[in-house]
Amino acid sequence: MEAFKRIVAEKPIDKVTVAELVRETGLSRQAFYNHFLDKYDLSIQIYEQSFAPVAQGHRDRITTWLESGIQHLEIYAADKDYYRNVLSSYDRSSLRFYLKDRMYHEFRHKCELRGAVFDTEDKVYALKMVVFATNEMTFEWVENGCQEPAEVIVKRFDLCRPMILSPYLEDTDSVANPCTDTPPRR
Numbered sequence: 001m002e003a004f005k006r007i008v009a010e011k012p013i014d015k016v017t018v019a020e021l022v023r024e025t026g027l028s029r030q031a032f033y034n035h036f037l038d039k040y041d042l043s044i045q046i047y048e049q050s051f052a053p054v055a056q057g058h059r060d061r062i063t064t065w066l067e068s069g070i071q072h073l074e075i076y077a078a079d080k081d082y083y084r085n086v087l088s089s090y091d092r093s094s095l096r097f098y099l100k101d102r103m104y105h106e107f108r109h110k111c112e113l114r115g116a117v118f119d120t121e122d123k124v125y126a127l128k129m130v131v132f133a134t135n136e137m138t139f140e141w142v143e144n145g146c147q148e149p150a151e152v153i154v155k156r157f158d159l160c161r162p163m164i165l166s167p168y169l170e171d172t173d174s175v176a177n178p179c180t181d182t183p184p185r186r
Contacts, residue, residue: 001042001045001046001049003021003024003025004016004021004025004039004042004043004046005046005079005082006024007020007021007024008043008082008085008086009079009081009082009085010081010085011085012085012088012089013039013040013043013085013086013088013089013094014088014089014091016039018032018033018038018039021039021042037093038093040089040091040093040094040095040098041093043086043094043095044095044098047095047098047099050075050079051072051075054068054071054072054075055068057071065158066154066155066158069150069153069154069157069158070150070151070154073138073141073146073150073153073154074150076138076141076142076146077142077146077150080142080145080146083142084142084143084145087139087142087143088143096135096139099135100131100132100135103131103134103135104127104128104131107127107130107131108127111127126164126165127165129164130160130161130164130165133160133164134157134161137153137156137157138153141153
């Protein structure tokens with residue numbers, strides 16, 4: 001995985017070949033495919049491994065949504081060349097599309113646990129807009145070299161989320177920060 005990260009830090013993932021990966025790692029082509037579907041699957045597994053401690057702390061409520069968001073962005077920043085080149089791919093199997101789908105399902109689930117109901121197309125659309133905007137702004141931040149502090153970016157996300165969702169949800173406090181211990185206001 002480290003060899004893959006080194007290679008992708010130097011050039012976009014779409015330009016990396018499996019032949020190059022197996023040559024660099026000393027693995028056989030068959031060994032590579034025994035573990036990964038393709039190079040995009042490998043990038044997703046690297047993401048999952050890198051972000052697992054943050055996700056676990058968030059699930060265990062050790063960290064708040066804001067703290068978790070900052071930790072996520074700090075991981076991107078620590079490997080910004082790698083993530084810039086991984087996120088540059090628009091292949092349907094890429095990390096970019098995986099993250100959009102994953103974030104939608106995770107955020108929807110967290111909101112529903114807090115009492116939000118997505119019972120109309122407009123509410124689902126608003127949630128998708130929040131997810132899309134959050135992801136695209138994160139991708140842009142990475143592509144631009146992670147210049148601004150992670151705290152600034154996450155606070156902007158937290159500011160915008162309820163503004164977008166409030167017309168569609170009865171209790172926007174439940175989605176403004178769906179992972180707090182504070183119950184929604186009624």
